[in-house]
Amino acid sequence: MSDRYQKKTTAYSSDDTGSSCRTADDSFPAHSSGRRTPDGRMTGGKKPDRFSRTAKALLVLIVIGIAGKAFLAFFPFGADISRLENVSVPGWIDVQIIEIDGASRRGENLSRLSDIVIHYVGNPGSTAQQNRDYFNSPESSVSSHFVVGLEGEIIQCIPLNEISSASNDRNRDTISIEVCHPDESGKFTDASYRSLIRLAAWLCDIGGLHSDDIIRHYDITGKLCPLYYVEHEDAWHQLKSDVARSM
Numbered sequence: 001m002s003d004r005y006q007k008k009t010t011a012y013s014s015d016d017t018g019s020s021c022r023t024a025d026d027s028f029p030a031h032s033s034g035r036r037t038p039d040g041r042m043t044g045g046k047k048p049d050r051f052s053r054t055a056k057a058l059l060v061l062i063v064i065g066i067a068g069k070a071f072l073a074f075f076p077f078g079a080d081i082s083r084l085e086n087v088s089v090p091g092w093i094d095v096q097i098i099e100i101d102g103a104s105r106r107g108e109n110l111s112r113l114s115d116i117v118i119h120y121v122g123n124p125g126s127t128a129q130q131n132r133d134y135f136n137s138p139e140s141s142v143s144s145h146f147v148v149g150l151e152g153e154i155i156q157c158i159p160l161n162e163i164s165s166a167s168n169d170r171n172r173d174t175i176s177i178e179v180c181h182p183d184e185s186g187k188f189t190d191a192s193y194r195s196l197i198r199l200a201a202w203l204c205d206i207g208g209l210h211s212d213d214i215i216r217h218y219d220i221t222g223k224l225c226p227l228y229y230v231e232h233e234d235a236w237h238q239l240k241s242d243v244a245r246s247m
């Protein structure tokens with residue numbers, strides 16, 4: 001067990017420092033050459049103008065998008081978060097909040113809640129309790145709000161209105177769930193899966209979110225997490241529709 005934990009420490013420290021967001025290729029589609037209109041004029045000559053106007057409009061939209069995202073990240077929306085602060089946690093969640101240490105738990109409030117991020121622990125066979133205790137140990141600088149164990153047990157480690165240290169630059173506006181797994185494939189057990197669906201549906205409900213607001217760590221940084229549900233896109237879509245059905 002201690003060997004495994006040694007491995008885990010290494011995995012976390014190398015994984016979570018490098019946020020490598022990959023943006024989509026923003027090159028423009030190739031245009032065909034000019035066409036002749038019914039009255040015989042060539043339209044090709046006008047294309048550079050239209051193209052340049054389109055490019056400018058696209059640029060403006062991109063700038064607005066970036067500015068909007070920055071605004072939402074830096075200006076807190078109190079109503080959402082105060083609602084989370086006052087939620088009573090159901091009995092099927094074992095609440096074991098970790099100590100504030102400035103790293104794993106910074107004690108800072110979420111700025112808002114936009115998404116639920118699913119992770120796998122990346123340490124086959126480890127239990128929810130072991131992962132929670134690791135988050136609480138001095139050598140850890142990572143955490144998640146919840147850990148779902150191999151038997152379907154759920155441990156809460158971070159208060160709902162605070163940030164965790166799991167999802168890189170999306171820690172400020174997301175709630176994170178780490179899920180244990182028995183082997184290297186990263187596939188969740190049936191018991192873990194059922195608990196994850198129940199937990200995610202509950203979080204969507206209290207946070208006013210939709211099942212489309214459930215994302216993978218992979219969707220943020222391109223990291224292969226949760227591994228099985230990155231390698232099996234169909235299983236990921238199934239997971240989201242199972243959450244939608246449970247809401």
Ligand SMILES: [Zn+2]
Nearest residue numbers: 119120217225
């Ligand atoms: Zn992850």
